[in-house]
Amino acid sequence: MPTEQSSLDRITRTRLFFSAVGSVLSIALTMFFIGTLMFLVFFSMKYIQKLSQKVEIELLFYSDVKEADIIAFEQQLKTEPYISQSRFCSKKDNTAEAIKTIGNDFTEIITNPINASILLCVTPDYANADSLQAVIQKLKQNGNIQDVEYPESLVKKVLDNFLNVQITIVVICVVFMLISMLLIGNSLRLNIYSKRFSIKSMLLIGGTRSFVRKPFLIKGLQQGIWGGFLASILVALTLLEGHVLLYEFIDFQYITQILLLFIGLFIFSILFTVIVSFFSVNRYIRINTDVLYL
Numbered sequence: 001m002p003t004e005q006s007s008l009d010r011i012t013r014t015r016l017f018f019s020a021v022g023s024v025l026s027i028a029l030t031m032f033f034i035g036t037l038m039f040l041v042f043f044s045m046k047y048i049q050k051l052s053q054k055v056e057i058e059l060l061f062y063s064d065v066k067e068a069d070i071i072a073f074e075q076q077l078k079t080e081p082y083i084s085q086s087r088f089c090s091k092k093d094n095t096a097e098a099i100k101t102i103g104n105d106f107t108e109i110i111t112n113p114i115n116a117s118i119l120l121c122v123t124p125d126y127a128n129a130d131s132l133q134a135v136i137q138k139l140k141q142n143g144n145i146q147d148v149e150y151p152e153s154l155v156k157k158v159l160d161n162f163l164n165v166q167i168t169i170v171v172i173c174v175v176f177m178l179i180s181m182l183l184i185g186n187s188l189r190l191n192i193y194s195k196r197f198s199i200k201s202m203l204l205i206g207g208t209r210s211f212v213r214k215p216f217l218i219k220g221l222q223q224g225i226w227g228g229f230l231a232s233i234l235v236a237l238t239l240l241e242g243h244v245l246l247y248e249f250i251d252f253q254y255i256t257q258i259l260l261l262f263i264g265l266f267i268f269s270i271l272f273t274v275i276v277s278f279f280s281v282n283r284y285i286r287i288n289t290d291v292l293y294l
Helices: 004-053 067-077 091-102 129-140 152-159 162-193 196-204 209-245 252-286 289-293
Strands: 056-061 083-089 117-122 145-149
Touching: 004 162, 004 209, 004 252, 056 129, 067 083, 067 117, 117 129, 129 145, 162 252, 209 252
Parallel strands: none
Antiparallel strands: 056 117, 056 145, 083 117
16 A cells, blocks of 8 residues: 555656656747747748849840850850859740740741840849849940840849848847747746755755756756757658648758758757756855745
8 A cells, every 4th residue: 555655756756757848848849939930041041042043134136146156155154153044045946935925927027136045044142233233234245245134123122122031030030039048948947946945955965066066957958858859850840841832932952951950959959958057056056045035
């Protein structure tokens, strides 16, 4: 028949177990939120970069320029640092596209004025209005180019606001990350606060500061590991589901960066819990005995 003492021990162990599970879940949910925001920033920036690379510049050549010369110039453009990709469009292809757009064959009435052209996209570093203007002015110096066309309104609407969008996303995510970190920090500090009398008792019977600090740091380490592990699983499941729904936004071609972010999230979970535990324990190690009851 169980004694009263054994029943109390079971109740105590049960309370400690649920307390530990609650702390781990709190850490996991907080790190999940931080990880989700972190990946939101990452994929937002990558998506905006992809949008900027879709801005096409079309080089229109004079009708007397030979296609062989245009092809040679297109190969030369590929070596320029501001060009991410280029494509040669023959006179035949451009004429067929124009006939399709107009709806009738104008070559039966007038001499075909269309010539071959080059479509090119700039690198992300040059995907802004000022850099694009500089690139266009340089291209126009070629005597064979009749005109350079690009969607200027789209450039002003998207690319000029590229930095503002990035800053806004980062600021919002940083604010929410700080709020999450404060919440989990307070949770860890409250957990240690409940053991402040035990900390002082160990010091009074001769325990050194490092001896008193060690079990709390080990517990913080364990909670950080489990919290980071669970958070990584939740974030991974969220990304997999998000890739199905928003495959253009959540792109797994950046697998190396994604793995590094997961590793960073896991390490951050461990360091954060250990550091908060360290400073919280130190506070009650140094605190005056009279203040313990406040």
